[in-house]
Amino acid sequence: MTISISAAFDSGAIRLVGVEGDIVSLEIPTDHLSDFYQWFHFRVAGARGRTLTFRIVNCAGSAYPMGWPGYRTRVSTDRESWGTAPDTAYADGVLTWTHAFETDLAWFAYFQPYTMDRHDALVTKATLAEGVSHRQLGETLDGRAIDCLTLGTGAKQVWLYARQHPGEPMAEWWMEGAIELLTDSANATARALRDKATFHLVPNMNPDGSFRGHLRTNAAGVNLNREWHAPTREKSPEVLCVLGAMDATGVDFAMDVHGDEAIPANFIAGFEGIPSWTDAQGAKFTEFGRRLAAHTPDFQTEKGYAKSAPGTANLSMSTNQVAERFGAVAMTLEMPFKDHDANPDPAHGWDGARSKALAVACLETLAGMIDEI
Numbered sequence: 001m002t003i004s005i006s007a008a009f010d011s012g013a014i015r016l017v018g019v020e021g022d023i024v025s026l027e028i029p030t031d032h033l034s035d036f037y038q039w040f041h042f043r044v045a046g047a048r049g050r051t052l053t054f055r056i057v058n059c060a061g062s063a064y065p066m067g068w069p070g071y072r073t074r075v076s077t078d079r080e081s082w083g084t085a086p087d088t089a090y091a092d093g094v095l096t097w098t099h100a101f102e103t104d105l106a107w108f109a110y111f112q113p114y115t116m117d118r119h120d121a122l123v124t125k126a127t128l129a130e131g132v133s134h135r136q137l138g139e140t141l142d143g144r145a146i147d148c149l150t151l152g153t154g155a156k157q158v159w160l161y162a163r164q165h166p167g168e169p170m171a172e173w174w175m176e177g178a179i180e181l182l183t184d185s186a187n188a189t190a191r192a193l194r195d196k197a198t199f200h201l202v203p204n205m206n207p208d209g210s211f212r213g214h215l216r217t218n219a220a221g222v223n224l225n226r227e228w229h230a231p232t233r234e235k236s237p238e239v240l241c242v243l244g245a246m247d248a249t250g251v252d253f254a255m256d257v258h259g260d261e262a263i264p265a266n267f268i269a270g271f272e273g274i275p276s277w278t279d280a281q282g283a284k285f286t287e288f289g290r291r292l293a294a295h296t297p298d299f300q301t302e303k304g305y306a307k308s309a310p311g312t313a314n315l316s317m318s319t320n321q322v323a324e325r326f327g328a329v330a331m332t333l334e335m336p337f338k339d340h341d342a343n344p345d346p347a348h349g350w351d352g353a354r355s356k357a358l359a360v361a362c363l364e365t366l367a368g369m370i371d372e373i
């Protein structure tokens with residue numbers, strides 16, 4: 001039987017270089033109109049009974065080459081449960097792993113995928129929950145909806161938004177966890193949060209890139225998290241419509257949810273270096289991180305990004321812009337493609353279920369601080 005490799009589906013990305021015997025050579029394609037690449041997602045048919053070696057040969061030129069050492073490819077035979085390929089290895093710019101096919105089909109990805117089909121199901125189900133209202137904030141360049149769910153009656157304005165970078169699906173798994181908690185009418189934490197705050201939830205800021213199987217950009221090849229100082233209808237309508245909705249409500253607390261390729265840990269990044277920085281605003285960010293780390297073994301505050309020097313914050317990035325523009329306690333949450341090494345799960349790596357659980361821990365931490373925000 002002939003081996004067939006396909007990525008022509010929602011969130012798929014791979015290019016076949018060639019098959020020689022049991023060795024399959026592959027390349028990751030760039031985002032459309034962009035040089036970025038790192039996200040891959042493909043299926044293999046016609047290999048039942050064989051053991052194949054996969055080689056992604058262009059890893060050295062990917063957006064984050066430091067993402068490959070210590071990384072393990074994700075594998076599924078049912079598209080529900082995803083595990084790691086234990087023999088994944090990286091050397092000389094080539095990522096390799098093997099798979100012994102016991103089934104007709106197997107699926108491989110950089111991380112447990114979150115498809116646009118699943119996004120549509122998530123948003124539609126949430127609209128049926130009591131007290132939830134849905135707005136389509138705008139349209140993307142490919143004509144897809146920017147969905148926003150609003151719930152709660154409190155004065156504090158909380159914005160949670162994810163997946164500016166579409167190849168970071170852990171961000172939307174996190175949103176699924178947040179939405180399930182906040183719409184659980186029997187949950188005391190959710191009830192307290194809905195009483196004190198109004199939540200605005202944008203589960204996917206980059207549906208075009210998500211569907212196209214991009215790593216980092218939208219349909220125009222634009223990195224949305226470099227557009228917040230001056231979004232435009234032509235290049236970044238996704239940011240334009242979300243920032244416009246934020247201007248209408250104001251923002252007290254904001255979380256922009258992402259994945260990080262290189263660092264094997266969950267962490268938050270703040271807004272050091274914004275022109276209007278105050279120690280009081282910064283202290284609330286620091287305190288949130290401290291409490292979250294005390295609350296769950298899946299969070300820590302030692303590993304993370306370097307802080308910007310005073311006055312040097314990049315205001316084209318969402319967290320800095322939202323902190324500066326609204327005086328909000330704003331943060332970027334980064335989850336790993338590798339694992340949270342302080343509490344590892346070698347069989348799965350960091351995954352969707354753990355991203356969802358981290359969202360619950362974040363909201364429980366927020367509930368304990370909401371009066372101080």
Ligand code: ZN
Nearest residue numbers: 165168258259
């Ligand atoms: Zn990101």
